[in-house]
Amino acid sequence: MNRNKFTNIKISIRLYELLKTYPVFHGDGYKAISGAYHLLSRIHALSHFDTQEWAGIASKRLTGIFRGYNVPYNKAVSAMEDCGLLLPRINGFYDRTGNGNSKVARFKLTELAKSILLEGEMEYLRKLADDKFCWKAAVERKKKAKQRYKKVGDSVCDYVATTLFKIKIDEIRLNKLVEQFDANKSTEKAQRLNILTYADQVRTGSFESLSRADVDGRLYHPLVQIKSEARRIFSIGTKNYRGTLDLRACHPTFFAVYLVKIFSESLKKNSILHQKVKEDPIFLQLQSVSNLNFDQISPVPSNLGDEFYSVHSSSTEYLHYLHAFVPCLLQEYNKWNALWTDSKNDPRDILAEDAGYSYKSIAKKCMNSAINGGENRATKWIAKNFPCLYKIWRSTNVKRTGNQISRIFETALILNQPVMEAASTLDLVLVPEHDGFGIFADPTDDQIEDKARTIEAAIQKICLERFNIKPVLAFKKVPV
Helix, strand or coil, X not given: CCHHHCXXXXXXXXXHHHHCCCHHHCHHHHHHHHHHHHHHHHHHHHHHHCCCCCEEEEHXXXXXXXXXXXXXXXXXXXXXXXXXXXXXCEECCCCCCCCCCCCEEEECECHHHHHHHHHHHHHHHHHHHHCHHHHHHHHHHHHHHHHHCCCCCCHHHHHHHHHHHCEEECHHHHHHHHHXXXXXXXXXXXXXXXXXXXXXXXXXXXXXXXXXXXXXXXECCHHHHCCHHHHHHEEECCEEEEEEEEECCHHHHCHHHHHHXXXXXXXXXXXXXXXHHCCCHHHHHHHHHHCCCCCCCCCCCCCHHHHHHCCCCCHHHHHHHHHHHHHHHHHHHHHHHHHHCCCCCCHHHHHHHHHCCCCHHHHHHXXXXXXXXXXXXXXXXXXXXCHHHHHHHHCCCHHHHHHHHHHHHHHHHHCCHHHHHHHHHHCCEEEECCCEEEEEECCCCCCHHHHHHHHHHHHHHHHHHHHCCCCCEEEEECCC
């Protein structure tokens, strides 16, 4: 294959040889191989959202990929499936592309496709090192990407995007890093591909316009999606990637606050119940805890209050029930919060001991799984030690718990532009990474941990004011 046929260096000879035999790619149709490569890259980028690595892509997006080549996407995709690049597609999947009612199918790359993508990325990496014109083209692509970037009207998203465009890559360090992985091993090949893909998105500014995900409110960008060990290749001006500051055990920390708020809101939502209890001292005590300054939880389970009320035939009986239930609930609320906001003791050590886990890391994983609907010893631990919270929780859609906590609490603290801007007064740059920040600082700055604690204190102050809880943040230093 003559590489001059394609402006994209990443399109490998093997991809061309695989697809050129199919009629859809004959004649001028060979140009659609560029579209095929684009689709493979798109599937790879989206596959990280799914534990089974399936990617949902809308038919409008597929049409757009192949429209410029006058090739029907169905024929192109069928050829890619037939030659072993894609597993057979599955129709009907959540639309992550934001194309509304467009039909969606699920796609998954084969190991062959991953190998071909990796070959292209490695060839491109060699070209960057050896060909000054290739390097200049990458620099020019970033300039144009910055000019074309469409702001979404969300000041935080636009602030983060502006920061991402300032990031540079230590290419020598990147080369050394990817060479550490064995390309013959499937997992290490995947790590190589991940690092090279997202490094190039930073290098060329080719990431899509940032917006908060509908499901959990988070921002997904190259620094979040790249393997954590690769982030040290990045710099902003004279500042290197020096550390992270994360909300410790984010989902468990806000679990009780979330559930007490849900219970209170569900009672208010049911007008009959609300009339019966709104002046009662015990309900006012509940309100004093749950009447926090944050956006309405949506959707509040419409049947939760009904479920709690349905077993009681009269308002008098229900008030008796509340007088017994609410004090226990508030006691559990305080007990849970004291456990998960203890700055001296890691609650996951206590969970590991109480629930019989061998290691804290296992306890952490199982607690996060439990909060999101998994059944394990952590689930039983919650039921045994916090029965009132457990009762409320099981009356909701438990599989949405983690996403709701991220959307309501985590994003309010982390996707916080004043906090990110204030970091500049400490000579730091913060980039949000879901439940924490990546910290860029001068390589010689030996006060970075003290500065991180200053940021922690600011976040804790915001959290106390908004949610009446003081979370613990964990700082981790990255070797220079």
